[in-house]
Amino acid sequence: MMKTPLLSVIALIAVLSPPAAAQTPAPRAAGAPKELRVGIVTLLSGPASSTFGIPAKKAADAWVEKINDEGGIGGVKIVPVLTDEAGPGDKVVAEFRRLAADEKVDLVIGYISSANCVAVPAVAEELKVLTVLFDCGTTRVFEEAKYKYVFRTAAHTGIDGIGAARYLLAAKPDVKTIAGLNQDYAWGRDSWEIFSRALRKLKPDVQVVETLWPKLFQGDLSAEISKLLTAKPDVIFHSLWGTDLASVNSQGRVRGLFRQSLVIHNNSAFLFKEFRDLPDGFVVGFRGTHWPDVPDPARNPLQKEFIERCTKKFGEPCGSPHGSYHMVQALQGVKTAYEKAIKATGRWPSVDDVVKAFEYLEFDSPSGRIAMGVGGGHQAIEDSLYGTVKLDPQRNQNVLSSVRVFPAKCVNPPDGVKTLDWIDQGFRGAQCP
Amino acid sequence: MSAGLTFTYGVVRILNLAHGNLYALGAYMGAWLVLGWGSSAMPVLSYLLLFAAAVFIGVTAGPLIERLFLRRVYGKEEEIQILLTFSILLILEDVIKLVWGVSPLFADKPYIYMGHVRLGGVDYAGYPFLLTGIAVVTGILLWLVVTRTRFGKVLVSVITDREVSSALGVNVPRIYTLAFTLGAVFAALGGAFTAPMFSVVPGIGAEVIVVSFAVVAIGGLGSIGGAALGALLVGLARATAVHLFPELDLFAIYLIMALVLLFRPQGLFGQVQARRI
Numbered sequence: 001m002m003k004t005p006l007l008s009v010i011a012l013i014a015v016l017s018p019p020a021a022a023q024t025p026a027p028r029a030a031g032a033p034k035e036l037r038v039g040i041v042t043l044l045s046g047p048a049s050s051t052f053g054i055p056a057k058k059a060a061d062a063w064v065e066k067i068n069d070e071g072g073i074g075g076v077k078i079v080p081v082l083t084d085e086a087g088p089g090d091k092v093v094a095e096f097r098r099l100a101a102d103e104k105v106d107l108v109i110g111y112i113s114s115a116n117c118v119a120v121p122a123v124a125e126e127l128k129v130l131t132v133l134f135d136c137g138t139t140r141v142f143e144e145a146k147y148k149y150v151f152r153t154a155a156h157t158g159i160d161g162i163g164a165a166r167y168l169l170a171a172k173p174d175v176k177t178i179a180g181l182n183q184d185y186a187w188g189r190d191s192w193e194i195f196s197r198a199l200r201k202l203k204p205d206v207q208v209v210e211t212l213w214p215k216l217f218q219g220d221l222s223a224e225i226s227k228l229l230t231a232k233p234d235v236i237f238h239s240l241w242g243t244d245l246a247s248v249n250s251q252g253r254v255r256g257l258f259r260q261s262l263v264i265h266n267n268s269a270f271l272f273k274e275f276r277d278l279p280d281g282f283v284v285g286f287r288g289t290h291w292p293d294v295p296d297p298a299r300n301p302l303q304k305e306f307i308e309r310c311t312k313k314f315g316e317p318c319g320s321p322h323g324s325y326h327m328v329q330a331l332q333g334v335k336t337a338y339e340k341a342i343k344a345t346g347r348w349p350s351v352d353d354v355v356k357a358f359e360y361l362e363f364d365s366p367s368g369r370i371a372m373g374v375g376g377g378h379q380a381i382e383d384s385l386y387g388t389v390k391l392d393p394q395r396n397q398n399v400l401s402s403v404r405v406f407p408a409k410c411v412n413p414p415d416g417v418k419t420l421d422w423i424d425q426g427f428r429g430a431q432c433p
Numbered sequence: 434m435s436a437g438l439t440f441t442y443g444v445v446r447i448l449n450l451a452h453g454n455l456y457a458l459g460a461y462m463g464a465w466l467v468l469g470w471g472s473s474a475m476p477v478l479s480y481l482l483l484f485a486a487a488v489f490i491g492v493t494a495g496p497l498i499e500r501l502f503l504r505r506v507y508g509k510e511e512e513i514q515i516l517l518t519f520s521i522l523l524i525l526e527d528v529i530k531l532v533w534g535v536s537p538l539f540a541d542k543p544y545i546y547m548g549h550v551r552l553g554g555v556d557y558a559g560y561p562f563l564l565t566g567i568a569v570v571t572g573i574l575l576w577l578v579v580t581r582t583r584f585g586k587v588l589v590s591v592i593t594d595r596e597v598s599s600a601l602g603v604n605v606p607r608i609y610t611l612a613f614t615l616g617a618v619f620a621a622l623g624g625a626f627t628a629p630m631f632s633v634v635p636g637i638g639a640e641v642i643v644v645s646f647a648v649v650a651i652g653g654l655g656s657i658g659g660a661a662l663g664a665l666l667v668g669l670a671r672a673t674a675v676h677l678f679p680e681l682d683l684f685a686i687y688l689i690m691a692l693v694l695l696f697r698p699q700g701l702f703g704q705v706q707a708r709r710i
Contacts, residue, residue, distance in 0.1 A: 050534075050535045053535075213680065217640050223671055226557070229556065230555060243631045243633075251558060251630065256556045274537070277541075
């Protein structure tokens, strides 16, 4: 039977047309604005910028581009308004007000520093600006207060310490003595408190033989390493970052610290290129499944796309997994919440509609499925990932071995329970494999 | 680092807040050169590169800062001098970011090449012994320059009385430039040779200047011997505190500073000066 010319033309168009998703923009919601202005606040200067802030900015560049390529949110393109988070708290709060009043942003995604995550929410509530905290770790935000317009789409630091304790007991069940090496400010103190309390709850006979508190960015840790070498603990836990992380790796390796004790680090505050130089046997943890192999890109298309987009745009993955993955989680959370609100209302949603949609939301991300599971639906929970750095002699490069992923409900307290209370209560209701 | 700070102050009488940035520039240049041209086949090259970085930064940034900025505020109120050097600090902080970006530079090979030595049952890295050696040699060289050379004698005369020195035919502005450049080389030397011990990141200059001020306050502003003693006291105080009272680590440094300033406000080696009216 002969094909008619019309059928041939239709067939040709069908063959030559790209997939519909890439071609057809998302339908524009009724009453939608011309653009969605999103304040992006991250550390663009200062010592934390290279390992946290800039990777987050790169991730925002890549992912906003992806969302806009696909038609935006509800047919509205995102216009990012980039702001530097560096500076004292009062300056950061003033910048937030400027974003709301002068830049007229529809929402703000931001904040790496825990101090800023504690300072900004009160102003966000006052101005009724939807604010998504994307990376800071303090448990205080939603455990000590309630907010309507504020959300955090990354897990808090509870999972760092609890995950470390669980991994340690799996890797070295006969541990008897531990020591802490943590920077002397809120992050270091909180990290040690959560880890040591969790470990002693899980294994009460563990003894703390040393706790050291170097100044933030001290750099030279010779005296601390000497002390740890004489104390000879089975395990050393630290939460150092920035120049202090590089120092303990370099100085500790030369002086045999990593041969003497199992060293465990609770937060992946290093760049991929720094990973190549980490000492063999070093245990590293991630606040969420943020690693090129975990989740498996073959099973998680967003993870595959995130790596591909960053590599295409910047010639390498978007830097430190910490800031970059958390930034994409925030963008995915916002997108999903808006789309849910549009679907529920049948029009472009008000901020209250988005807030309602955001509470207890679940959404997909390159880190896997994220649930706004605690803090009254305002605080995300994530799986905790730990692994051991191992030199692969065949490839002559470091790989992450002995990887373990602790499910979110194994390392996060239930909704309404504070992290330290949950630990003291013996992790009641924890759902561990 | 502290020797450079106190030396600069001794000569030009300006407390240079941007001294830490010269340290940072030395650290960046040193790390950058080692990462680019250092070779494990020839470890000694890395140390030469660190030295070359310090000299390059000192002899370029030093005269530039002195001639362009500091020369305009000699003899002016201290507030103006401090504001100016603080402005230079902020400018250099951004210059560093413009040149090297914000990613950390991690060039620890010179540190690793030196290996470790075992003393009293504990492994110590060999590199800090090299740093101590460099500090001692630098101190001795500086002492020799000040006490045994013509330049040193002229320098002392300028420090003692600028006007009389000028009247006697000393080219005071030139001495100022040379002295500031020497101080800049010391700062950059400190930065370049400590860079292999940690990753070089934006902001390290501001970090190091605080401890340096404590060192020179203990030793006495303007005294090189005082800076050496101050550095020794600060190092010992920290190490002792870390071993015996880890919680008092930082407190120990500033406790010593407070005690010294309480009983000798001019510092251990500082001299009480009559105020000219």
